[in-house]
Amino acid sequence: MPRLLIVKTGDAFPEVIEQYGDFEALFRQALAEDGFVAEVFDARHEPLPDLAEVDGLIVTGSHAMVSDAEPWSEALKPWLVAARERNLAMLGVCYGHQLMAAAFGGESGYHPAGRESGTHGVSLTESGREDPLLGTLPRHFSAQLTHAQSVLKAPSGSVVLARNDHDAHQALRYGPRQWSVQFHPEFTPEVMRAYLTRQVDKLRDQGQDAHALMRRVIDTPEARSLLVRFAQAVTPAS
Template identity: 30%
Template sequence: MKIGILQTGHAPDMLLPDTGDYDAMMARMLDGQGFEFETYAVVDQEFPKGPHAADGWLITGSKHGAYEDHPWIPPLEELIRAIHTANLPMVGICFGHQIIAQALGGKVVKHPDGWRVGATQYDIEGTPLTLNAWHQDQVIEAPDGAEIIGRAEGCDIAAMRIGERIYTVQPHPEYGATFMQGLLDHRAPGVVPDPLSDHARGLLSTHTDNAAMATRIADVFRKGA
């Protein structure tokens, strides 16, 4: 099964030697699940020919806001709607969660409560999962027909299921401690409030349920194929 990765941002340059870019992190998250991957760097205006260029789709995180005026966002939203119409499996993570919601009629904002950073406990379909957060934007209105299946303190729409083939999550199951450390060192200063960064640093050794979430994501692709 071929998964098309729609890459909507790039990891900081200084972290690339250790972790690779966002597409590599996504592929590594699903390593051993039997998928093959092809990346389309939509953030750089590299789009597939259409929704059937892959058997399923995975949309990455990004430093950009879904509501911002970038030339690649409208065609990405159009592609998301085409994938939905084609009834193909699609998974969105962080920005991916947000842009799918927005493209299908939901609402995304820069949340007035600010940043969520570090290991966070989520309730995903009734199961407590600890996953890394790195966001200040949130989905505040889900699209029509979406089932809200995940929540966390301060994040009421942390995961959604739309039908049987669309699955979105706000946290980052592809982020491990090394990448979180790098973000805290290189992207947080001057952006994330210092007390929040310090708190997140104290959680770097916390066990995260990345493998459990990766299994859920793989199941979405397999069942939707």
């Protein structure tokens, strides 16, 4: 089994944690569907682990903002660069996506069109269709999304693997085994609806109807499958 490490960068809302589990629990549940297990490192409160003890990293989402440059977040950047230099397998999700892009020379910040929340369509680029990880997905698939910030400028040398009408950088590849996605493969429909319930006022302020978005929430098995596929890619060949 690969030595997987979940890099925890934040907490979900209290009611989400109570009913469904925190971010790391959601990842663990998805990975457990195919028998994979993962340790957890809380980047906000724990010292940086030794990369030699890890086969693959999964960097979670957060309610923090990458552009706020909190000390714990900034400390992760050179660590992630070192992980890429070791060709360690990595998968960043939402905040993790934005943080990896910023660490590798891109730019992350508030999206000029505002927040994207709910179940939305995502499309693979031609490069995405040929990618060893995302290329297993349909050309067009649904994913759970909730973010106010985005990757505004992809790092030099990275490859855009997926996009949609809201976000030109829904998925990026930074090297042969380093990926990140803006969407949440670990979210279930119930978790997505709980997030939309929290965002009613914020979405109304930007002209969106959270209740209508709730009615359009569906299961997203294709996006969810990325977590197990990533773990399989990290598993050493027997």
